[in-house]
Amino acid sequence: MTVPRRVPCKGIQRQPGGIRYVSTGLDKMTIEQLIENTEKDFMSRNLATPRLDAEVLLASFLKKDRTWLYTHPGQDVSAREMDGFSFWVARRQKGEPVAYIIGRKEFWSLDFAVDPRVLIPRPDTEVLVEEVIKVLGSGRASRPEILDLGTGSGAIAVALAHECPHARITATDISRKALAVSAGNAERHGVASRITFLEGNLLDPVMGKFDVIVSNPPYIDSGDYARLSAEVRNFEPREALLAGEQGMDFYSAIIPQAACRLKPGGWLLLEIGDSQKENLNRLFQQSDAYQDLAFRKDYAGRWRVVKAKIREEESG
Ligand SMILES: C[S@@+](CC[C@H](N)C(=O)[O-])C[C@H]1O[C@@H](n2cnc3c(N)ncnc32)[C@H](O)[C@@H]1O
Structure with missing residues (x-):
């Protein structure tokens, strides 16, 4: 050339x-x-x-x-x-992110509409989707019930609906504006009939029990938030990122609440920050409701996912 x-x-x-x-x-x-x-x-x-x-x-x-x-x-x-x-x-x-300017971001090889109402989905979150698919295993072929907490653009929910054609998914967010974007993305990818979008605080708006509860919740502590690039701080929704002084507020709420909403053999999977492994380990040990606790790194070598299975006696 x-x-x-x-x-x-x-x-x-x-x-x-x-x-x-x-x-x-x-x-x-x-x-x-x-x-x-x-x-x-x-x-x-x-x-x-x-x-x-x-x-x-x-x-x-x-x-x-x-x-x-x-x-x-x-x-x-x-x-x-x-x-x-x-x-x-x-x-x-x-400094506006390219994804907001062009109005699109690729996630899980799918094209998502994004705008300042939602966090731009990050490639790191794809390992969370991979882990959900792993725990579903052959159950993917049946009709797994999946809950995505804090769905934002709908990246996780839509990717899972796309990957698991029989799955029924409930996706929540506290932001009505974010839910308008995620519902649009579900339509765009032809999976809207299998995803129910609910507005509310974490599990509050949710009924029933699930085979998998997955979440990429806000997990940035206030100190780290101040150190984020201006590109993130000035343009992406603060409520999608900030999680109190230690960055643990959402994990502290989700881990005990999810224990009451998992079916026998069900799994909780969460995205985490690289430095949060020990704190998450402590939280899960304190809860005593889970077994088979495991952590996974992303492709950049940073701790990114924690998963745990509900104990049989908890979910009965
Ligand atoms: C880190 S973003 C994740 C978005 C998307 N799941 C992803 O992975 O790209 C966290 C999301 O949680 C939502 N959120 C914040 N507080 C919440 C709450 N109390 N209950 C439900 N969702 C909440 C935010 O609006 C945001 O969409």
């Missing part, structure tokens, strides 16, 4: 807010030039992944995929398109 020549880009003017692509009617740039200019600008603002951001934004703006960008580096982008794209660039310059 030939590398396109770098030519001075007459179409760009620097303005106080950042790059502004000017539509003069004469100006145009190639795909490659526009990516390089945007990447340089993002780099100068210390954004962590400038090239990737530039490519993902441009591909989405042009309603193409990134492969198309690589195979059409010399294609012109019109002044009108550059003008529209400049508004997306300006949002990224202010």
